[in-house]
Amino acid sequence: MSDAATQGYYTAEEAEAVFQQANDAYGREDYATAQAHYEKLIAHGFGGPDVLYNLGTTHLARGDLGRAVLALEQARKQGGRAADLEANLALARARQVDKVVGAAADEAFLPRLAAATDGAAVAWVFFVAWLVGFALLLFRRVFPSLRRTAVAVVAGLCLTAAVPAAMLLAAHIWVHQNVHEAVVLSPTLVARELPRSEGRSLFEVHAGLKVQLLEETGKYVRIRLPNGLEGWAERDGVAEI
Structure with missing residues (x-):
């Protein structure tokens, strides 16, 4: 298990027991129970790369690409470097609807x-x-x-x-x-020309796509795709990594 924070409702021993219960539930393919336990650990301050990786894997098993990519990217951001992490991220990306042309070439160097x-x-x-x-x-x-x-x-x-x-x-x-990156959570998210519902639709993106957050106004955020396309989308449809 990853290092645990000292604050929370669980002792380290209790958190370890919850982590094991979550792993056991995943092994039984009881993904809903596994997800609930991993989320309890995170809510109580016992997250980290291992918990986030397992949560992302659970979301992936349940078919929730948006939350799967979000948790796996958060695990990577917190220092996760396991080969399984990269493999599951690649698997999640392969299942995504959006295949953004130019993503690798146009992504910023830094x-x-x-x-x-x-x-x-x-x-x-x-x-x-x-x-x-x-x-x-x-x-x-x-x-x-x-x-x-x-x-x-x-x-x-x-x-x-x-x-x-x-x-x-x-x-x-x-x-x-x-640089503030986020993952699309909504099954379909409309990007508009202006930050309002009557703004002209520019393009649509789908769950699991990683985007960059540029600015926020009201309930809208301006997002940039890996290939440089930009538009305003509803804030609730994305989650920052």
Whole structure:
């Protein structure tokens, strides 16, 4: 089971028991009970990549593509990197109605870069490389008897490694602050030219498609498809990852 938060109505032992009950229910193909237990864990502060992955798999077994993709994408965002996670996401996408042409080619570079790397690991690499590099430079000045050339080379390598790590960390921060992704939950969601019901319909999207949220006004949000198409859709029809 994934790491549990310290707050909630369950102790760690109780949460573990609920998690096992959910897994047992899934094994019996009692997907409704399994879903209820996983959702209780999340509501009580005991979520995480494992619970979200299992919840997404349960939704997938029930045919709810929207919530399946949402939970699986949330598991990935929280650090899930299992091969089964990617396999189930691929399976969910294969079942989607929408096959957006140009998705891979037109997707922005920075979000793809951030999705392909672990933000926590990047932060640690930058911190350690920067700290070790400057520490060695300091030691070189304080202890002149050290082999100055060797220390300088190692310090230079550490500080050099810190530069791309810093750039990658900045990319993660920028994506976190500026890129808001969501998943379509409604079986059919109409995107309109204007944020009102009488606005001209531009296109329709369906459950499971991942979109980007650009802005919100009233009960509408402006969404962007992976191929760049934009339109206003009802807020209730999507859920942010």
